[in-house]
Amino acid sequence: MSKLLEGKRVCVTGASAGIGRAVAIGCARHGADVAVNFANDSNGADSAVAEIEALGQRAIAVQGDVAEAESATRLISHTVKALGGVDIFVNNAGICPFHAFLDMPAETFERTMRVNLHGAYFMVQAAANQMVKQGHGGSIIAMSSISALVGGEYQTHYTPTKAGVLSLMQSTAIALGKHGIRCNALLPGTILTDINKDDLADTDKRRYMEGRVPLGRLGQPQDMVGPTVFLASDELSGYVTGAALLVDGGAFVNLQ
Numbered sequence: 660m661s662k663l664l665e666g667k668r669v670c671v672t673g674a675s676a677g678i679g680r681a682v683a684i685g686c687a688r689h690g691a692d693v694a695v696n697f698a699n700d701s702n703g704a705d706s707a708v709a710e711i712e713a714l715g716q717r718a719i720a721v722q723g724d725v726a727e728a729e730s731a732t733r734l735i736s737h738t739v740k741a742l743g744g745v746d747i748f749v750n751n752a753g754i755c756p757f758h759a760f761l762d763m764p765a766e767t768f769e770r771t772m773r774v775n776l777h778g779a780y781f782m783v784q785a786a787a788n789q790m791v792k793q794g795h796g797g798s799i800i801a802m803s804s805i806s807a808l809v810g811g812e813y814q815t816h817y818t819p820t821k822a823g824v825l826s827l828m829q830s831t832a833i834a835l836g837k838h839g840i841r842c843n844a845l846l847p848g849t850i851l852t853d854i855n856k857d858d859l860a861d862t863d864k865r866r867y868m869e870g871r872v873p874l875g876r877l878g879q880p881q882d883m884v885g886p887t888v889f890l891a892s893d894e895l896s897g898y899v900t901g902a903a904l905l906v907d908g909g910a911f912v913n914l915q
């Protein structure tokens with residue numbers, strides 16, 4: 660397998676589990692050194708670091724709640740100190756505490772906004788400033804969602820954050836194009852991770868969600884690796900910026 664990210668320094672938020680973890684390890688398989696951010700799960704982050712090191716790449720785990728603006732500059736400065744710079748930034752950390760609209764607790768709404776949208780804004784800003792300082796461009800990838808395009812009864816606080824993240828990539832693509840920094844969004848469909856474990860424990864719901872996917876199955880975190888490496892690689896996607904790539908097994912287009 661040819662290594663598409665040889666010599667690149669990658670920073671992934673929320674990489675102790677799920678999609679972020681798979682992406683962090685997948686980038687390392689392609690020759691990148693990786694900074695693994697996490698909020699609480701230090702065992703998950705340490706084991707991701709161990710897997711990356713076993714692949715012969717450098718890795719560090721950096722604790723930091725992305726909802727705190729100062730975590731952004733801390734994450735980037737730790738990454739630069741350990742790996743020498745940041746060439747690829749993956750804004751992945753996110754939460755989706757399913758809840759009905761009419762009695763949505765204000766704190767659930769506010770926390771979801773802070774982690775998913777405010778966190779993305781300040782993380783992307785800190786990564787972009789580092790890339791501008793380095794002077795040789797870069798690639799920023801944000802984990803938006805199919806939910807940026809369609810609603811969810813128990814996701815009224817969440818879907819606006821994913822639309823916001825998609826919009827952020829469109830605007831930063833314009834703001835950062837002159838620096839050679841590409842900004843793109845990935846829009847996963849339903850990927851089996853801890854974020855939806857409880858929701859999909861309802862077997863009727865799970866069957867319904869599976870039935871919506873023309874490819875016949877829900878996604879796995881590994882399904883997000885190829886699309887991320889594609890957007891990270893200048894060789895493969897050097898003229899792609901401001902784009903949105905659905906990775907949903909065809910669920911979005913499946914009306915009937």
Ligand SMILES: NC(=O)C1=CN([C@@H]2O[C@H](COP(=O)(O)OP(=O)(O)OC[C@H]3O[C@@H](n4cnc5c(N)ncnc54)[C@H](OP(=O)(O)O)[C@@H]3O)[C@@H](O)[C@H]2O)C=CC1
Binds near residue numbers: 725
């Ligand atoms: N799974 C899905 O179906 C889909 C997911 N997405 C998006 O993909 C992204 C990853 O989701 P997924 O892998 O499924 O979720 P998981 O719950 O499996 O993993 C979430 C990761 O984010 C980290 N995280 C959560 N809150 C914070 C925080 N405040 N600061 C830093 N890290 C944090 C967690 O770390 P820790 O455990 O240490 O707190 C964990 O590493 C999210 O943005 C989600 O919205 C989009 C579409 C579909």
Ligand SMILES: C[C@H](O)[C@@H]1OC(=O)[C@H](O)[C@@H]1O
Binds near residue numbers: 805821848
């Ligand atoms: C957490 C959900 O399974 C997931 O989140 C998303 O962004 C997708 O739309 C799925 O609903």
